[in-house]
Amino acid sequence: DSGVTQTPKHLITATGQRVTLRCSPRSGDLSVYWYQQSLDQGLQFLIQYYNGEERAKGNILERFSAQQFPDLHSELNLSSLELGDSALYFCASSVNPIGGGGLAGNTEAFFGQGTRLTVV
Amino acid sequence: SQKIEQNSEALNIQEGKTATLTCNYTNYSPAYLQWYRQDPGRGPVFLLLIRENEKEKRKERLKVTFDTTLKQSLFHITASQPADSATYLCALEVGSARQLTFGSGTQLTVLP
Numbered sequence: 478d479s480g481v482t483q484t485p486k487h488l489i490t491a492t493g494q495r496v497t498l499r500c501s502p503r504s505g506d507l508s509v510y511w512y513q514q515s516l517d518q519g520l521q522f523l524i525q526y527y528n529g530e531e532r533a534k535g536n537i538l539e540r541f542s543a544q545q546f547p548d549l550h551s552e553l554n555l556s557s558l559e560l561g562d563s564a565l566y567f568c569a570s571s572v573n574p575i576g577g578g579g580l581a582g583n584t585e586a587f588f589g590q591g592t593r594l595t596v597v
Numbered sequence: 598s599q600k601i602e603q604n605s606e607a608l609n610i611q612e613g614k615t616a617t618l619t620c621n622y623t624n625y626s627p628a629y630l631q632w633y634r635q636d637p638g639r640g641p642v643f644l645l646l647i648r649e650n651e652k653e654k655r656k657e658r659l660k661v662t663f664d665t666t667l668k669q670s671l672f673h674i675t676a677s678q679p680a681d682s683a684t685y686l687c688a689l690e691v692g693s694a695r696q697l698t699f700g701s702g703t704q705l706t707v708l709p
Binding site for chain 1: 638700
């Protein structure tokens with residue numbers, strides 16, 4: 478158990494709908510990351526937050542948005558869903574922000590079990 | 598552009614042998630590189646981190662090397678076991694914001 482909790486584990490929804498994925502980071506971790514993994518695809522970085530502020534953005538679609546709340550949990554909102562959005566969505570957390578040359582010894586990322594989104 | 602490439606999509610080896618996986622990167626000089634293991638349908642699990650000033654790092658049956666001249670990291674699993682079968686991912690910071698970016702992974706199968 479990584480200590481990162483993602484809900485829900487599975488989500489089936491129709492095209493055009495909007496969903497919210499939730500992530501609770503490990504206790505004490507200030508950084509949260511969201512990744513998308515489509516079938517037979519690698520992990521694609523979406524967005525990163527550190528202590529409530531957006532720190533880095535990857536190839537995240539405009540239909541997608543995220544935020545990190547004062548209690549450090551994060552939500553990823555996916556709207557106007559398309560069939561191609563079906564994927565595993567992972568959240569990860571770390572104590573220090575990975576990026577910007579952090580050299581602390583604890584810069585590894587801890588991943589949740591993911592939310593499997595199926596758009597039908 | 599910056600790229601992370603892992604040597605092959607799939608690697609099959611016999612139990613007891615040493616598995617060697619390769620991660621190459623271009624157009625970047627990372628301060629460190631990480632290796633993760635991912636089982637089907639599950640989140641990646643951190644294995645090892647090696648810094649640019651470290652040539653080699655070991656953890657039990659795992660060994661990682663980091664050659665910043667060749668821009669390459671090798672990941673070795675000695676005395677491999679069927680339970681080592683999984684996809685192994687390398688990751689490093691890339692991009693202007695230096696976000697943690699993963700290679701596409703190598704699927705390792707250890708045959709009994």
